[in-house]
Amino acid sequence: MTVGWQALKRYIQRDLLPLLADLRLAIGLLLAIAGFSIAGTVIEQGQSLAFYQANYPEDPALFGFLSWQVLLGLGLDHVYRTWWFLALLILFGASLTACTFTRQFPALKAARQWRYYTRPRQFQKLALSTEVSQGSLAAMVGFLGQRRYRVFQSDHTLYARKGIVGRIGPIVVHASMLIILAGAILGAMTGFSAQEMVPSGETFQVRNILDAGPWAQAQIPRDWSVRVNRFWIDYTPDGTIDQFYSDLSVLDQAGDEVDRKTIHVNEPLRYQGVTLYQADWGIAAVRVKLNNSPVLTVPMRRLGPEEMGRFWGTWLPTDPDLSEGVSLLAKDLQGMVLVYDQSGKLVSTVREGMATEVNGVALSLVDVVGSTGLQIKADPGIPLVYAGFALLMAGVLMSYVSHSQIWALEVDGRLYVGGRTNRAQVAFERELMELLDRLSAQTEALPLATGLSTSASSGA
Structure with a gap:
């Protein structure tokens, strides 16, 4: 048992972790995730079978291969909830974790540790190094303190550093990406989306689920409902839609x-983690009177395809034996209804509050009843995703901070100085030159050496 555990441990440390931490693997996974995410954006998600059969026929197939059967078979109708997409997210998260523990944490640990340079020849390995004939460590301490270096001094040696946050930045970036991945997986497993078309005055519960994760049942509201108190549309002077509104109450x-709120496009109602968006509209019914009859509510249905315009119609009998009747047609909620006879001829136009005579009957239009189209979503992973992106931006900014190190050694009346940085090389050179100018005062300093070979000639 112990031998098997040791073998597994060696395999993880020597083979698995280096493989997961490989930058090429991480880039490949990231590209795959990006590619499938783009596919999930381009291909409509969560639609009906008839929709995919109509838009992705077998002959001719899109791009020669993408038919509705291929699309549904690969799960491209719900990309973000497929097992293979979630597996890519988990594998990418494992790669980030392995890289963080095998590379980033050791790099941070090395940056926090230091050792003094006690021999002049050690300065040869630094990218920038020189020696001055006059100068003191005490003068260096004051200058470095002004430049916000953290200084460590022992006898005749000195070490200073700043920008350790730049080494922490990549770890924060990795952590933020892991949080984003966790939020995406949580949303895919527990979130849902639904659509409801509800007439004004009706109360509904979420029923028409379009897409849901395997653990989404807990998110679908069962103990509260929503009443559409009123739906209306504001029109511009030329008759086009300006905005449509729904006055909603949570019961x-x-x-x-x-809870109660009037929603419109880009201004949803949020309650207990569920968000209700204003997404569509329609005409549910017309309310009419025939002569002195009670008000009759006659349902209307959408007519024709979308490209031919938005029209709703119904048939209204005007005779008790249903032998005669008229067709009513409406295209918006501005209160105008067209009346056609049985032959399809336009016989009248009536507005709300007005009446017209058809087939010997006085037809009065009370009002046109609108219906609101609501898109309903719940995604418990969104707070994690937002927090991850906020942390990601902070981590990226932290990563741009330069981690700079300076060593100095005072021996035999001479001062050896050298340093290195991981970015902003030119700014670091200027900073080091300013330090040398202060140290040498009126004494001319030896030329600043750049590169290992030149450093060896000046710092030996």
Whole structure:
């Protein structure tokens, strides 16, 4: 048992972790995730079978191969909830974790540790090094303190550093990406999306689920409902739609109102993690009177395809034996209805509050009942994703901070100085030159050496 565990441990340390931490693997996974995410954006998600059969026929197939059968077989109708997409996210997260623990944490640990240079020849390995005939460590301490270096001094040696946050930045970036991945997986497993078309005055519960994760049942509201108090549309002077609104009330199980809001496009209602967006509209019914009859509510249905315009129609009998009747047609909620006879001839136009005579009957239009189209979503992973992106931006900014190190050694009346940085090389050279200018004062300093070979000639 112990031998097997040791063998597994060696395999993880020597083979698996280096493989997962490989930058090429991480880039490949990231490109695959990006590619499938683009596919999930381009291909409509969560639509009906009839939709995919109509838009992705077998002959001719899109790009010669992408038919509705291929699309559904690969799960491209719900990309973000397929097992292979979630597996890519998990594998990418494992790669980030392995890289963080095998590379980033050791790099941070090395940056936090230091050792003094006690021999002049050690300065030869630095990218920048020189020696001055006059100068003191005490003068260096004051200058470095002004430049926000953290200084460590022992006898005749000195070490200073700044920008350790630049080494922490990549770790923060990796952590933020892991948080984003966790939020995406949580949303895919527990989130849902639904659509409802609800007439004004009706109360509904979420029923028409379009897409849901395997653990989404807990998110679908069962103990509260929503009432559409009123739906209306504001029109511009030329008759086009300016904005449409829904006045919604959230009701508890006893029917009491616990929340209320008028929503419109880009201004949803949020309640207990569920968001209701204003997404569409329609005409549910017309309310009419025949002579002195009670108000009749006659349902209307959408007519024709979308490209031919938005029209709703119904048939209204004007005779008790249903032998005669008229067709009513409406295209918006501005209160105008067209009346056609049985032969399809336009016989009248009526507005709300007005009446017209058809087939010997006085037809009065009370109003046109609109219906609101609501898109309903719940994604518990969104707070994690937002927090991850905020942390990602902070980590990227931290990563741009230069980690700079300076060593100095005072021996035999001479001062050896050298340093290195991981970025902003020119700015670091200027900073080091300014330090040398202060040290040498009026004494001319030896030329600043750049590169290992030149450093060896000046710092030996």
